[in-house]
Amino acid sequence: MVAENIARAKAVFDVEIEGLRRVRDSLGESFSATIDLVNATLDQGGLVVVTGVGKSLHIAEKMSAIFASTGTRSIVLNPVQAMHGDLGMVAPRDLLVALSFSGESEEILRLVPAIRRHGLKVVALTGNAESTLAKLADVVLAIPCGAEACPFGMAPTNSATATMAMGDALAMTLVAARQFNLADYAANHPAGAIGRALVLKVADVMRTGERLVTVSPETPVLDVLLAMTKALSGSAVIVDGEGKLAGIFTDGDFRRIVSGAADAAQILGHAVAQHMTKTPLHIAADAYAADLLKVFETRRIDDLPVVDATGKVLGLVDLQDLPKMKVI
Secondary structure (H helix, E strand, O other), X not given: OHHHHHHHHHHHHHHHHHHHHHHHHHOOHHHHHHHHHHHHHHHOOOOEEEEOOOHHHHHHHHHHHHHHHOOOOEEEEOHHHHOOOHHHHOOOOOEEEEEOOOOOOHHHHHHHHHHHHXXXXXXXXXXXXXXXXXXXXOEEEEXXXXXXXXXXXXXXXXXXXXXXHHHHHHHHHHHHHOOOOHHHHHHHOOOHHHHHHHHOEHHHHOEOHHHOOEEOOOOEHHHHHHHHHHOOOOEEEEEOOOOEEEEEEEHHHHHHHHHOOOOHXXXXXXXXXXXXXXXXXXXXXXXXXXXXXXXXXXXXXXXXXXXXXXXXXXXXXXXXXXXXXXXX
């Protein structure tokens, strides 16, 4: 039974992966035309209005949210509510993106003529390029993903995944087209761990003063360990006579050295320069905490010295501090 369940699940993945490939390979002039329409809309102060019915309305909500968070001002329009007053939310400078895989959703087909009377242009995301919706649209962005993964061919599975991916492709292309940067993204995400990581700088989370252990290269390993213990730190930053970064020594370094030594006690008298990591990775104080997280994730380290433009040590970021600051 377990094998059968896994086989069925893999078959769904296979259908949807193949559907994504088909849609990716179909990208062409209509995709570029959609980007041009969105850019023109935003340039004149308009909104991208996304609509759909049923599951497509859920996809529209996700698509609009991705647009809005990445610099493309967007709202969701429920087509039923639109026909009962919500059309007042839109203006001629806006653009309607209508989602209907069949292209024959009754609520959408009633909405589009009303939208046109308001002066909006229409982009149709549909799996049927010959559908009624496609004929009513200014641009047809086809979703030729193939059959649904549902055994009845009914539940929007493959089509839902492909439509969401198309929305992501539009949003990320617009990020580049409109030169939306990390600072812009931070302004749209002021709350939560994402917001803190994008707003806080390294200077806001680094250790300084008594919590920062800095020693010279000649300092005995024993003294370095005692200083680390006093500061409750898992590392010491090694600095030269000008206070510039020369290396780093961590408790992990010490354990590795001791485990392979014939006489562990003798190591305690060695100068830390013999065992430190020379020219370690470092980061600038004015970098964003998001950049810091990227270094920790990709390089798999726990401690990162902070230096100024001349290489002088300003502080240290300890990975263990970040959860307490709710950065991760």
